[in-house]
Amino acid sequence: xxxxLSHLLVPLIAIxxxxxxxxxxxxxxxxxxxxxxxxxxxxxxGEIYYVGETIRQITPYILSGLAVAFAFRTGxxxxxxxxxxxxGWTAAVWVGTAFDGPAYIHLPLALITAAAAGGLxxxxxxxxxxxxxxxxxxxxxxxNYIALHMTNYIISNVLxxxxxxxxxxxESASLRSPFLEQITDYSRLHLxxxxxxxxxxxxWFIINKTTKGFELRAVGFNQHASQYAGMSVRKNIMTxxxxxxxxxxxxxxxxxxxxxxxxxxxxxxxxxxFDGIAVALLGGNTAVGVVLAACLLGGLxxxxxxxxxxxxxxxxxxxxxxxxxxxxxxxxxxIRFVMGKLKKKGAx
Amino acid sequence: MDIVQILSIIVPATLVYAAPLILTALxxxxxxxxxxxNIGLEGLMIIGAFTSVLFNLFFxxxxxxxxxxxxxxxxxxxxxxxxLIHAAAAISFRAxxxxxxxxINMLALxxxxxxxxxxxxxxQTDKIPEPFYKTKIPGLGDIPVLGKIFFSDVYYTxxxxxxxxxxxxxxxFKTPFGLRIRSVGEHPMAADTMGINVYKMRYIGxxxxxxxxxxxxxxxxxxxxxxxxxxxxxxxxxxxLAALVFGKWHPIGALGAxxxxxxxxxxxxxxxxxxxxxxxxxxxxLMAPYVLTILALTGFxxxxxxxxxxxxxxxxxxx
Numbered sequence: 277x278x279x280x281l282s283h284l285l286v287p288l289i290a291i292x293x294x295x296x297x298x299x300x301x302x303x304x305x306x307x308x309x310x311x312x313x314x315x316x317x318x319x320x321x322g323e324i325y326y327v328g329e330t331i332r333q334i335t336p337y338i339l340s341g342l343a344v345a346f347a348f349r350t351g352x353x354x355x356x357x358x359x360x361x362x363x364g365w366t367a368a369v370w371v372g373t374a375f376d377g378p379a380y381i382h383l384p385l386a387l388i389t390a391a392a393a394g395g396l397x398x399x400x401x402x403x404x405x406x407x408x409x410x411x412x413x414x415x416x417x418x419x420n421y422i423a424l425h426m427t428n429y430i431i432s433n434v435l436x437x438x439x440x441x442x443x444x445x446x447e448s449a450s451l452r453s454p455f456l457e458q459i460t461d462y463s464r465l466h467l468x469x470x471x472x473x474x475x476x477x478x479x480w481f482i483i484n485k486t487t488k489g490f491e492l493r494a495v496g497f498n499q500h501a502s503q504y505a506g507m508s509v510r511k512n513i514m515t516x517x518x519x520x521x522x523x524x525x526x527x528x529x530x531x532x533x534x535x536x537x538x539x540x541x542x543x544x545x546x547x548x549x550f551d552g553i554a555v556a557l558l559g560g561n562t563a564v565g566v567v568l569a570a571c572l573l574g575g576l577x578x579x580x581x582x583x584x585x586x587x588x589x590x591x592x593x594x595x596x597x598x599x600x601x602x603x604x605x606x607x608x609x610x611i612r613f614v615m616g617k618l619k620k621k622g623a624x
Numbered sequence: 625m626d627i628v629q630i631l632s633i634i635v636p637a638t639l640v641y642a643a644p645l646i647l648t649a650l651x652x653x654x655x656x657x658x659x660x661x662n663i664g665l666e667g668l669m670i671i672g673a674f675t676s677v678l679f680n681l682f683f684x685x686x687x688x689x690x691x692x693x694x695x696x697x698x699x700x701x702x703x704x705x706x707x708l709i710h711a712a713a714a715i716s717f718r719a720x721x722x723x724x725x726x727x728i729n730m731l732a733l734x735x736x737x738x739x740x741x742x743x744x745x746x747x748q749t750d751k752i753p754e755p756f757y758k759t760k761i762p763g764l765g766d767i768p769v770l771g772k773i774f775f776s777d778v779y780y781t782x783x784x785x786x787x788x789x790x791x792x793x794x795x796x797f798k799t800p801f802g803l804r805i806r807s808v809g810e811h812p813m814a815a816d817t818m819g820i821n822v823y824k825m826r827y828i829g830x831x832x833x834x835x836x837x838x839x840x841x842x843x844x845x846x847x848x849x850x851x852x853x854x855x856x857x858x859x860x861x862x863x864x865l866a867a868l869v870f871g872k873w874h875p876i877g878a879l880g881a882x883x884x885x886x887x888x889x890x891x892x893x894x895x896x897x898x899x900x901x902x903x904x905x906x907x908x909x910l911m912a913p914y915v916l917t918i919l920a921l922t923g924f925x926x927x928x929x930x931x932x933x934x935x936x937x938x939x940x941x942x943x
Contacts, residue, residue, distance in 0.1 A: 305738075305742055353720075355726070404918070404921070408921075408923060410921040413661075414866075414921060418914035419914070420862075421859060421863075421913075422911050425910040426911065428907070429907040544859075550726060550730070590737070590741035592733075593734075593738055595738075596735055596738060598730060599728075599734055600727075602723060602724075602726065602730070603709070606713060607717035607724070609719070
């Protein structure tokens with residue numbers, strides 16, 4: 277129980293320290309902290325439209341967080357979620373524009389294609405790790421850039437005739453829902469949130485309730501022990517990266533089939549994949565934690581857009597806050613160390 | 625078009641784009657040789673580019689032609705200071721070094737853009753008044769053929785970058801200090817037993833990466849970008865990381881890789897001028913650095929192995 281508490285406490289302390297740092301930065305730069313943070317709050321909860329936009333942003337965050345967390349559980353660091361997301365996005369839009377059919381076939385087909393494309397993109401580093409012992413961090417970073425340039429090329433040369441944006445996907449592949457848009461004052465909220473929550477349940481189920489999940493976790497804890505227990509470390513590494521990539525691909529589908537309904541040539545990454553690292557870390561790499569952390573990060577990101585409008589504070593202050601939260605969670609040793617010192621003092 | 629003419633287009637362009645990559649990759653070599661993974665090179669470049677641009681804008685009118693050089697010093701100092709965050713997290717607080725590097729990148733971009741908006745009220749600075757200019761190197765530029773290709777249309781910073789690669793090689797492989805850096809990256813416990821302060825050496829390694837990363841970013845900003853926006857540094861740090869891996873964690877290897885990647889980058893600008901490369905779609909040259917790095921890691925182009933203790937926090941007394 278005590279251990280459980282400290283698992284919760286570290287992220288909470290990190291969040292508080294991050295927000296405190298944000299306050300300090302606003303103070304030093306001559307802004308009002310109260311109006312800055314109240315603008316942030318209003319940017320999330322102030323209007324039903326903002327709530328809708330926040331949930332829309334949470335959707336890909338849950339999936340990219342799940343992708344990072346799933347690989348983490350097998351002891352793998354999938355920093356390539358960004359690339360897998362782009363590949364999934366492009367694949368989803370390809371299916372959405374090239375085919376037609378009833379929605380109950382077309383939409384799942386687009387989602388599955390996105391997951392498969394992302395999974396494949398994650399599988400490559402997985403296979404390189406399993407067969408050639410190449411560290412997945414460098415490979416996934418490289419795969420990010422390959423994905424960026426490749427999808428840009430495909431969008432402008434294969435999906436379109438030298439355009440920098442594809443056409444809109446057919447309605448039968450769209451996740452948009454007039455109902456959800458209506459109740460949120462015409463935000464871009466779409467049905468993807470259901471897909472994301474389902475994915476969280478699936479991750480929880482695979483990791484905690486199946487033999488495969490047990491194996492994946494075992495490999496994450498100790499490769500040698502699992503090897504001697506008769507598990508195939510290689511197979512588990514590849515499986516883990518495949519599933520992780522599939523989650524990331526779905527995150528791309530959320531953007532391609534829901535938020536934007538098209539794919540466009542990009543000059544830089546979306547950032548959703550990198551933020552997924554923060555989500556996973558903050559959520560302790562569990563399904564429930566990821567959903568909660570995605571809510572926090574999605575809220576911060578959307579709320580930040582209101583900050584310059586209402587209080588004049590540049591929205592980047594939130595990026596700084598998020599970066600500091602990650603730094604503190606990663607440096608949890610320091611937080612635990614200080615907490616231990618404080619406890620000892622209390623005991624004396 | 626004869627070969628000298630082609631080379632005198634390719635070589636100078638390559639040198640321009642390679643210089644920031646060489647410098648940043650060298651920084652990465654020091655950090656990773658000491659055992660600290662540095663995904664944060666991108667962030668260090670951002671800090672360097674930002675500092676040099678602001679310095680140039682503020683002091684350019686007074687300092688005149690010396691400004692870009694002094695701004696590079698400022699960029700190096702800022703980079704070294706900023707790298708301390710990564711060093712503290714990775715070395716003292718035993719953070720996951722990849723995670724801390726990712727956080728460094730986010731922090732660098734967020735903090736610099738915040739300050740730019742604070743000063744200029746928009747997400748872009750003005751153009752710097754005192755950039756570096758391409759020059760003909762006196763003496764060397766007059767050598768027939770070679771002078772025309774290598775020294776007649778070049779930035780001094782490119783020459784500096786190449787020189788620093790050799791100096792780094794000398795420091796890492798021919799001095800006691802270099803041996804210490806390498807030893808704490810290969811087997812920190814053995815180094816500790818021999819009386820080397822592992823933590824100190826690693827802090828120095830990371831701070832050197834800050835110096836070099838800042839310099840790399842500063843050079844990019846004052847030769848190529850000439851202002852600072854959110855996209856001034858977009859991926860160069862990661863290409864430098866690729867160069868360092870492709871160069872097998874060796875300064876000269878990193879130099880060669882960075883030159884090649886610089887060539888690949890410059891082709892997207894000058895490719896249309898060249899007969900041979902006109903027909904190759906740009907996308908292949910853009911992807912080349914990353915694909916080659918993966919192939920190198922896989923062992924298809926000579927195996928690249930990281931320093932043994934790279935990425936592992938050193939905990940005294942732990943076996």
